Each structure stands twice: as structure tokens, then as C-alpha cells.
Amino acid sequence: MTETTFAALVVILAGAVARRAGVLRREDGPLLVRVVIHLTLPALVFLILARADLDGTLLLVPVAGLAIHAALLLLAAGATRVWGMERPRSGALIVATAVGNTGFFGLPLIAASGDGFSQAAAVMYDSLATGILTWTSTVAIASAYGRVEEGPRIDRRQVVRSLMLPPNWALVAGLAVNLAGVELSAAAERPFEILGAATLPLTMVYAGLMIEGRGLARLWGELTFVVVVKLGLAAVIGYGIALALGLEGDVLHTVVIMAAMPTAMMSLVIGAREGLRTDVLAGAVVVTTLLATLTLPAWRELLL
Structure with a gap:
């Protein structure tokens, strides 16, 4: 994982340099996202589950993800009350802390990191918890803190649309192939391998395009909290919850690493739409994504 996260950092910086040089623009980011969501990530998810040695304990992985989320929510909400933050800033801090980038960052990172982790567990965590x-x-949190007059809400249509995205269809298809005992030939697997391998570099280039460092210094308090909790304490919480659920080995390692992922990029998109402080959210995405390339290898060394 150390080599993979270092490579990810280099690709992130390459994306930032490409934007500075005018080779790529921030406006190109949505295209990269569409390629990942509709082509590379579904191929990766399908191949992982089609090849996986399925175990009943995998069903506990999303339970762990939901429990970790609940613990982080309580911790962040309590901190904002103690600090007496205004609601848009509080909501931004809570959202930045409670959900990690397990799909665009975590899943391809686990897939590229070799032994010691369960790729199937990573898919279950991302699809059935984070997703x-x-x-x-x-x-609901973003709308409650950002648009107070409307009250918290859940966009049911968006929930349905997200469940219908290609990675989720790939999850179902991969499970079906696996449970049916179908063994894919090398020729059949190769296109999925090539597409799936593109997920990590494309998402890291996207992260580089989105990086914006201006104004981070004045947010040092909020960003320090998010970094400490999201990249540090979340892993400890994940470890405790995984042990309580009886998880062990590669599955336990995967839950801990997924818990310690950087702030989800979608948190910025949703938070901006609902009126949260975008400077806090954008800063959290940038800082945690960059620092995760250092903290995740450290957690791996402790686990393995």
C-alpha cells in the first residue's frame, strides 16, 4: 500500500500541474467522473466479486460501516455544539467528518494494494454503507444545517438514481456469476482487468484537478479536527466496531482502512447544493486526500 499511495500522491500532483499548465481544466472533471462511474469502476467491482471467495461475514461489513458513520456523526455533532458554531459551518464539519471517499479512493486503492485486504469487503463497504x-x-444533514427553513430531507429520487448506477449493477452481476459457479476465461476477464485498473489513476487525476489551496490557513481549526478524526480516530473506531462484530483477518483490516479514508468528494457537491460552508468542505477534501497518502500506509503497517 505504501507504494500505491505514493503513486496516488504523484498522480494527484500531476493532475494539479496539468491544470496549472492548461493541459486540463476543472471543467474536465465531470467527464472523468462519468468515465469512472460508467466504465472503469463497474468493471473493477464486477471482477472483484466474480472472483471473490464469498463468506457470510461479508454481510457484517456494511453493518460496520453504518456503525462507524453513526459514531463519527455523534462525535462531530458534539464538537460543533461545544464550539458553538453557526449551522452552515457545523453542518460542513459534520459532513466532512462522517463519510469517507471509499469508492473513488478506497476501493481502487485496496484493489491495487495486494495481500492483507479483502477486495470483496471493500465493495460491500462502499456499495452498501457509503453509497x-x-x-x-x-x-439530510446538509439540508438540516444549510437550509434551516426547509428542515432536513432525503431526496428519494436521488437515492433511487444512485442505487441504479452502473457500479451497483456490477455488484449484482458479479455476485450472480460467483454464486452460479461460472468461471470466466482469461480472455473474458482481461477487458475488465484493463478497465478496472484505470479507476485509481483517473480518480487521482480528478482529485488533482479539484485541488484548491487558497484560504486553507484560516480554516486550521476545522481542518485539524477533520484530519485527526477522519484519518486517525475513525480507524480506531473502525477497529473496535469490527472486533465487536467478530470480524478478523483481511476483512477486519479492510474495514479499518475504509473507515480511515479521506473526506468524500460528494460531500462537497451535496454541501454546496444545500448551503453549507463550501470553504470548509473543499478544504477538508483537499487536506485529507493529500494527507491520506501518508496516514493510510501507517495504518497498514500497524495492522499487518
């Missing part, structure tokens, strides 16, 4: 929380809990 659902993004369009339920995150939306």
Missing part, C-alpha cells in the same frame, strides 16, 4: 449514506444521511 447509501451519501444520499440519505449526508443529504
